[in-house]
Amino acid sequence: MKTTIDNEQEPILMTPDKNFLLKGMEPVHYLIERISDSNYVIHRQLENGEYLYYRKRSSELFDHNGKLFLSSIENAKTLEQAQELVLSYWQTIKSFH
Numbered sequence: 001m002k003t004t005i006d007n008e009q010e011p012i013l014m015t016p017d018k019n020f021l022l023k024g025m026e027p028v029h030y031l032i033e034r035i036s037d038s039n040y041v042i043h044r045q046l047e048n049g050e051y052l053y054y055r056k057r058s059s060e061l062f063d064h065n066g067k068l069f070l071s072s073i074e075n076a077k078t079l080e081q082a083q084e085l086v087l088s089y090w091q092t093i094k095s096f097h
Contacts, residue, residue: 011043011064012079014086027093031069032082040082043069 011033016026029045046054046061046068054061060071076082 012083014083016090027090029067030086030089031064032076032079032086034079038077040076040079041072042074042076042082042085043071044073045069 011031014030014032016029028047031043031045033041033043035041043062043064051061051068054070061068062071063069074082074085076085
């Protein structure tokens, strides 16, 4: 299992807005890691119980500040694009509730 993000810059943790929490939904958090000026990698925090599914693929997991993340679920060319992708994930979740 990867233990940390191998980057000098602190990644950006994206958390859901209050609208989700008010509706009783709590979508997962995402980390956006800047690899270079044109490469941003999105990582997804594992929810409770998901570790059992991913434990055999532990090379795809890493710890960040005591939380487990699934590594590299998506790449984007800009920070704005990465943030838009995360927002679209949350909007998809919201549309099912």
